[in-house]
Amino acid sequence: MQRGAVEGSKGVIFETxxxxxxxxxxxxxxxADFGCSTGPNTFFAMKNIMEAVMLKHQSTQEANLQKTxxxxxxxxxxxxxxxxxxxFKTLPPNRPYFAVGVPGxxxxxxxxxxxxxxxxxxxxxxxxxxxxxxxxxxxSPAWNKGKIYCAGNEKEVxxxxxxxxxxxxxxxxxxxxxxxxxxxxxxxxxxxVPNSKGNIxxxxxDSFNLLLYLPSIEEVKMVVEMDKCFTxxxxxxxxxxxxxxxxxLDIERTCADVRAIKENLMRDHFGSENxxxxxxLLGQNLQKNQLLYDKVVRQDVYHFALLKRKGDII
Amino acid sequence: MQRGAVEGSKGVIFETxxxxxxxxxxxxxxxADFGCSTGPNTFFAMKNIMEAVMLKHQSTQEANLQKTxxxxxxxxxxxxxxxxxxxFKTLPPNRPYFAVGVPGxxxxxxxxxxxxxxxxxxxxxxxxxxxxxxxxxxxSPAWNKGKIYCAGNEKEVxxxxxxxxxxxxxxxxxxxxxxxxxxxxxxxxxxxVPNSKGNIxxxxxDSFNLLLYLPSIEEVKMVVEMDKCFTxxxxxxxxxxxxxxxxxLDIERTCADVRAIKENLMRDHFGSENxxxxxxLLGQNLQKNQLLYDKVVRQDVYHFALLKRKGDII
Numbered sequence: 324m325q326r327g328a329v330e331g332s333k334g335v336i337f338e339t340x341x342x343x344x345x346x347x348x349x350x351x352x353x354x355a356d357f358g359c360s361t362g363p364n365t366f367f368a369m370k371n372i373m374e375a376v377m378l379k380h381q382s383t384q385e386a387n388l389q390k391t392x393x394x395x396x397x398x399x400x401x402x403x404x405x406x407x408x409x410x411f412k413t414l415p416p417n418r419p420y421f422a423v424g425v426p427g428x429x430x431x432x433x434x435x436x437x438x439x440x441x442x443x444x445x446x447x448x449x450x451x452x453x454x455x456x457x458x459x460x461x462x463s464p465a466w467n468k469g470k471i472y473c474a475g476n477e478k479e480v481x482x483x484x485x486x487x488x489x490x491x492x493x494x495x496x497x498x499x500x501x502x503x504x505x506x507x508x509x510x511x512x513x514x515x516v517p518n519s520k521g522n523i524x525x526x527x528x529d530s531f532n533l534l535l536y537l538p539s540i541e542e543v544k545m546v547v548e549m550d551k552c553f554t555x556x557x558x559x560x561x562x563x564x565x566x567x568x569x570x571x572l573d574i575e576r577t578c579a580d581v582r583a584i585k586e587n588l589m590r591d592h593f594g595s596e597n598x599x600x601x602x603x604l605l606g607q608n609l610q611k612n613q614l615l616y617d618k619v620v621r622q623d624v625y626h627f628a629l630l631k632r633k634g635d636i637i
Numbered sequence: 638m639q640r641g642a643v644e645g646s647k648g649v650i651f652e653t654x655x656x657x658x659x660x661x662x663x664x665x666x667x668x669a670d671f672g673c674s675t676g677p678n679t680f681f682a683m684k685n686i687m688e689a690v691m692l693k694h695q696s697t698q699e700a701n702l703q704k705t706x707x708x709x710x711x712x713x714x715x716x717x718x719x720x721x722x723x724x725f726k727t728l729p730p731n732r733p734y735f736a737v738g739v740p741g742x743x744x745x746x747x748x749x750x751x752x753x754x755x756x757x758x759x760x761x762x763x764x765x766x767x768x769x770x771x772x773x774x775x776x777s778p779a780w781n782k783g784k785i786y787c788a789g790n791e792k793e794v795x796x797x798x799x800x801x802x803x804x805x806x807x808x809x810x811x812x813x814x815x816x817x818x819x820x821x822x823x824x825x826x827x828x829x830v831p832n833s834k835g836n837i838x839x840x841x842x843d844s845f846n847l848l849l850y851l852p853s854i855e856e857v858k859m860v861v862e863m864d865k866c867f868t869x870x871x872x873x874x875x876x877x878x879x880x881x882x883x884x885x886l887d888i889e890r891t892c893a894d895v896r897a898i899k900e901n902l903m904r905d906h907f908g909s910e911n912x913x914x915x916x917x918l919l920g921q922n923l924q925k926n927q928l929l930y931d932k933v934v935r936q937d938v939y940h941f942a943l944l945k946r947k948g949d950i951i
Contacts, residue, residue: 403725407721411717421746421748422739424740
């Protein structure tokens with residue numbers, strides 16, 4: 324999925340970054356991938372970004388504005404439980420950049436102030452930082468009756484999940500605003516729901532399973548505008564290349580993938596003794612909702628956004 | 638051992654860094670530990686360096702020369718086989734710095750040009766990058782007759798090992814000279830032999846086992862002067878706090894430690910099928926030379942050097 328988004332976004336990245344990157348290219352150009360996982364997708368994504376920056380560099384060079392080629396410094400971020408050993412061992416040999424790993428939650432500032440030129444995040448912002456508290460609160464109308472996902476059209480649960488998505492994405496943007504130089508860019512790809520008109524569709528409600536929130540493009544816009552640190556330079560919905568993943572849904576593999584990503588987080592909420600049962604339930608749920616899952620999570624669109632850090636933030 | 642050196646150097650670090658650090662403190666102060674292993678020693682070492690920089694900051698602040706407190710950015714480097722997952726999981730919580738991991742050989746440039754203010758390396762430079770080629774060459778007078786260490790007073794082998802140490806330390810210094818700003822500092826602690834008068838002592842020859850070279854203070858000086866990128870601001874030999882490690886030598890643990898550090902490197906030279914036998918031989922060798930090993934490697938001095946990057950290097 325992620326690789327599909329990386330490949331699918333290449334065109335729009337090549338087109339928008341050289342145009343929208345209006346800073347003087349520094350001697351050391353710093354890029355970071357937030358939620359990089361263990362590779363190799365992150366290496367392809369970083370390569371695309373660097374090539375796009377080099378397009379910009381070549382055009383300024385032709386105009387005789389800049390002579391020296393920038394050195395690239397790439398920070399690979401993911402939470403502390405990510406397997407950085409594997410990431411480091413699979414870094415491309417002879418890579419034309421300096422590579423570092425940055426452990427920690429991307430909802431917090433992870434790099435020094437005004438030290439970054441482009442922040443990238445692909446297929447990571449849909450994961451919520453934690454179960455919305457209301458969903459776990461018996462006294463709340465959003466109380467999810469012991470389930471860990473939202474199986475029907477339960478409005479209060481939906482509201483709680485969207486509030487959590489908003490809070491998480493806002494924290495992400497505020498942290499990046501600290502790290503980025505004025506005029507620095509944020510490139511995000513988030514899997515989402517298509518054609519949303521601001522209504523909460525039944526499909527979307529179902530996609531909340533396991534702390535996943537798939538926003539509409541309007542919701543992404545709303546969060547960026549609310550945050551006030553960035554201008555939206557480009558936003559669009561893209562489809563995966565149709566031939567990218569035509570294999571049928573492998574439920575066992577999907578459960579294993581989700582477990583790898585979320586087990587640590589879920590253990591804190593539900594206790595380690597419940598993990599096997601919980602992921603067994605997930606498998607059953609996926610089996611029951613196979614068509615829906617295929618349609619919403621696997622086959623549908625993702626949102627691409629290019630944001631520019633404003634100069635007048637407080 | 639390393640922890641002893643970290644604690645033992647604290648005084649000289651607090652005394653020399655505030656005096657010798659003659660750069661304007663930047664908004665982001667960047668420090669790197671080269672050969673950091675998995676912690677916690679590296680965390681104590683970095684803490685000492687930061688406190689010494691803050692002493693400098695406080696004195697400039699009192700003189701009204703500088704107002705804002707610098708942010709610290711710490712790069713933890715070790716080779717790609719180091720366990721960065723453990724390093725990251727044990728990073729001090731609420732640490733007052735941004736932390737990144739940098740995989741790769743410190744004999745190469747690992748960070749962007751002129752991006753670093755202080756480079757630190759403790760108990761790492763004594764490990765050679767590879768077996769000197771002459772030692773493995775049957776036609777050479779330094780051919781070590783199938784042994785992987787130097788068991789006696791074999792002058793040619795000694796010469797080959799020192800040449801390798803020189804080449805490695807020179808590569809280390811050249812790489813740091815690229816990374817450091819003008820006036821930036823290098824702080825190194827290297828276990829060594831005491832009271833050397835330029836002669837190769839029998840003890841030293843024995844300490845070559847397994848790609849380890851313990852230099853004299855004159856040899857360290859010679860390599861730095863040859864390199865031409867740094868001025869020596871302070872160099873001295875220090876002893877471990879006498880009560881630091883009074884336990885008897887644990888041969889099994891020592892073999893396991895060495896194996897953890899060097900197995901990957903040695904596998905390339907000797908073949909993975911020979912590793913068990915090789916470390917068994919090391920155990921026997923340590924048993925036979927227990928007193929000597931205790932004296933040279935465990936109880937003796939280490940050299941402390943503070944170097945400053947010159948401004949006029951080519």
